[in-house]
Amino acid sequence: MTAPGRIGLALLLALASFAIVGPMIAASPVAQPDPLNGAFLLPSAAHWLGTDQLSRDIFARLAYGARISLAIAAIAVAVAAMVGSAVGLAAGSSTGLVGRALQRVINLGLALPRIIVLLVVLAAVGRIPPPLLGVLLGLTGWPAVARLVRGETLRLAQAPYVDAAHALGAPPARVLLRDIFPGTLPALLVATTLGVADAILLEAGLSFIGVGVRPPDPSWGSMILEARDHLANAPWLLLAPCVALVLATSAATLLGESLRRSLQPDTR
């Protein structure tokens, strides 16, 4: 693995441990000790990153926000990877009617703009628990994965070792799961890692326009949304969630690019 890749991996692990450990040592992310006089405090021993407009502890919100934002992103890419690879494998391995029908479904999924679907659904249902938001992001993100896996499946179906497996009389389903599926994994891993960055940004954007994570739960996106209103009088409120967001997305991008270089030296 390259040096940037190692940095990315280390950063991701650090953020993940922050998301696990941070909330254990932090104050309550929703408590408002003194909204009239305790708002907009600068960092101090009591509040490591200061307080926001409702006197809530920013460090606590950042820590719980890490848990929520990262969990949503993880669920989103996991769902997209599972659905996408299942559909992609099936579409790539069957040349008949099923295969063509599945390819149509994938194309349809790619043709529906994700932002419209998310806006329409989220604006209407409103209250949505973070894990479900992750699932929804995954369910709108799978077609891209499916296209990738289908392409890989088609490519691997021509590979000599697959031919050999068929010649040895292995049943098609077994060949698909034992021989072809593992071959698609490197591409899937790369796409998934890069997808983490996208999912984090998308959640932030949706929370920013007020249809994502529900208050009082913090997410990095909703923290940015609230901090933006106070740019004039308390610009530092933006700093913490933005830095967290930059670290997470850069880490995922660096790791993904590095994985691609080491796992798929022949493509792209």
Added chain:
Amino acid sequence: MTRRACFTSLAAVAGLARPAAAQRPPLHATVVYAVGREPTMPIPLFTSNAEANEDLADQLFLHLAVFAANAKGATDNAMSPALAKSWHRIDPLTLVFDIDPRARWHDGTRVNAHDVLFTWALATNPKVATDTRFEPIASVEAVGDMSVRVRFKRPSLEQVYTFGFLLQPLPAHLLERLAPETITTSEFARHPVGDGPFRFERRVAGQSVELRADTTFFLGRPTISRLLFRTIEDPSARVAAFITGETDVLDKIPVQSLPQVRQRAGGRVSDPGSNVLVYMLFNTHSTADSSKPHPIFGDPGVREALTLALDRPTIARTTFGPSAQVPDAAQSQLWSWITAGTVTAQPANVARARTLLAQAGWRAANGDSILAKNGAPLRFSVLYASSSAPNNTIALQAQQMWRAVGVDAQLDRLEPSVVGKRVGLGQFDLWVSRVGQDPTPSSLVQSWSCASAQQPGSTNRAHWCDVTFDRLVTTATTAKDQPKAWRAALAEMAAQRPAIFVAAPGNPIAIHPRFDNAILWPSHTWLSLWQWRVRPSAALPRDQ
């Protein structure tokens, strides 16, 4: 014509007026005003209740009568002439309005009684609009070419307001040949022709609407020659546009931006008072079966406890700034004359809140911090529209304060249209609502009377009905001592607690320092905008 604003804005104007400077106004004094939603339909009766549309319509179309200086409420002696040059009373049920013979539509046609009649027919056409505020009017007919006789169903102190202010005549000669339901898609809707101080110049979609002064306006040539309504959706972008000088006036100023805005405006921030009232409405009926009481809010003691558990002054001030007041009934600052100029409320009392909840049977159960009764936790949802930042601040603070007394409030921040639908169907526990009140408290019947509780589709969303309150309101509409009579009605509402009244916010408005005579009104804020003046020495390039 003498119009003056109430109290504070008047003081601000008097302090800054410079008589010598106002002699020769620059040729193109311009006011740029940023609104949050694009005014796409600034036609009275068709404004679909959007604020920017109504504000724009006020510049284009005259009312027959407007408010006099220091008007308290909307009684007949509080009204002053506008499109009508005068009115006289025939008997307690009949009024005759005489239209000013100098009034002209912007295409040069005279305004006459036929226009008023035509507009009245539209206003009562169910295909166009249903405004229950016209309910007291029995009939309208022309008397000659320039007068209309209006008959009312019963005596009241607000007959001039009910017809003369609420009805803004439209030009019959341009609209008569259109089917009423096609007016909103007609050429007239794209390019309205009115009779007000400003004429419609053009709309640049998504950006702005431009009005030009009608230099022949019969009440005097406007001292502002151009008025631009710019659409800027993002509240912090609106603040930025005022600070950079791209816009001239700023209302709905976010609390946290007040110091900066004040500095930019050179101290010119006046607060004419506001007609806005923010409250959390209790649904006293079960969401599953509306014939049954709500399992939590059906109990008045619980409603009182939930109110007392909230430190409402803190919520109001963190959300709306220091000028926000807190009422105990549906009373915005616009109606502060009822209670001697200020709106006040019972203070928070957490200990009493706990006692009341315990008395109602809600007790701490097996170590859980949330109270419970018969195994059911004290949990309800707070429904509010995602479009408004104040809603969120209010709900977040209330949630924490309730948590401290063992109440679990779940926040449902939804898109406005979904909120509207749910509220209409009675699918809510507690709803954070914001209304702009009419100039007169007699409008309370629209949302808080037994009659409106029966009427489908009315704004009495919780179907609240209290016979005593209805009787007190009816008494007040004809009472000699208006403040006293309305105090009694509001006290009854406060005792019954149909809602938690969270705030009667003020309405700080920042104005660019170059304007003189900048009169603001508590409701229909910009009615006198055409009489503002720019000091020539301070004129900007856009005023030249």
Added chain:
Amino acid sequence: MNRWLRYRIADAIITAIAAVIALIVLVRLLPGDPLTAILGDRGADPATRAILEARWGTDRTLLQTLASFFGGVLHGDLGISLSEQRPVTTVLAERLGPTLLLGSLTLLIDFTIGLALGVWAALHPDTRRARLLGLFTLIGYAVPSFVVGTLLMWIFAVKLGWVDSGGLTDTLLASDAPASAVLVDRLKHLALPLAAMVIATIAVPLRQQRTAALETAAQPWVLAARARGVRPAAIAWRHCWRPALTPIVTLFGLWLPMLVAGAVFVEYVFNWPGMGSLLAHATFSRDFPLVIGAGLVLIAFVQLGSLLADVLYHVVDPTQRPS
């Protein structure tokens, strides 16, 4: 090739129709109704509601909606916008111009300066300046565009006063203003949204180009060219850039829809009257005809993009013949 192209176009059209149907079904299935959104707090009695529903077609069944929509499409009619009370096509036409302006300039800069910087970074892989560039683009990509936009606005419009804080043009500018004044006005309004868009997007083509160029730079034919003494600039152009073109073309096709919907957040911040802000507004006010109309345009651009990418793909790499 011609047959393939015809097949590909038919495929794109069918996919687009299916996507529009899916969108209509989705929009109709969800709660919230336009009447409530339009009428606001004042409400209306049931009789008025019924009349308005009939007039605006909100009482139709799903099948009726589909039939009337596609019947209208054939005549170039997408219905009447509920919130604007004007034909959807008129509203869309007004918004398409500003969006295309912002989107096309963003794409232009991304795929010229972005690619050039990518090649430059590949040619100077271990210099401090290249690392700095890498860091900046990574941050630009990772910070959401609405944050970049807000920061730019407060620095350059509010604090420094160099440019306007938002809008498309100064609508108060006299209609007979000299062309130079009009141009300056345009630029003053365009600068910040464009900068925000470019900062948020340029990292992707830049990094992709850099990676591709680095990889091809290690190929034997590049080493051979270098050994032959070919000038570095010629190597960069002929040997490194050309072979790296395929993924760039794919990316370009994928990004073409950004022309119309890539700037939802930036348009909101800068009050840019484009398709993105229209889409958000239409969704929130439950303006079904407008949501579907805007969706149609967006879906069309998605199909156009992938079609264009496929065609360019074959132009760039003639060995990849379609099956």
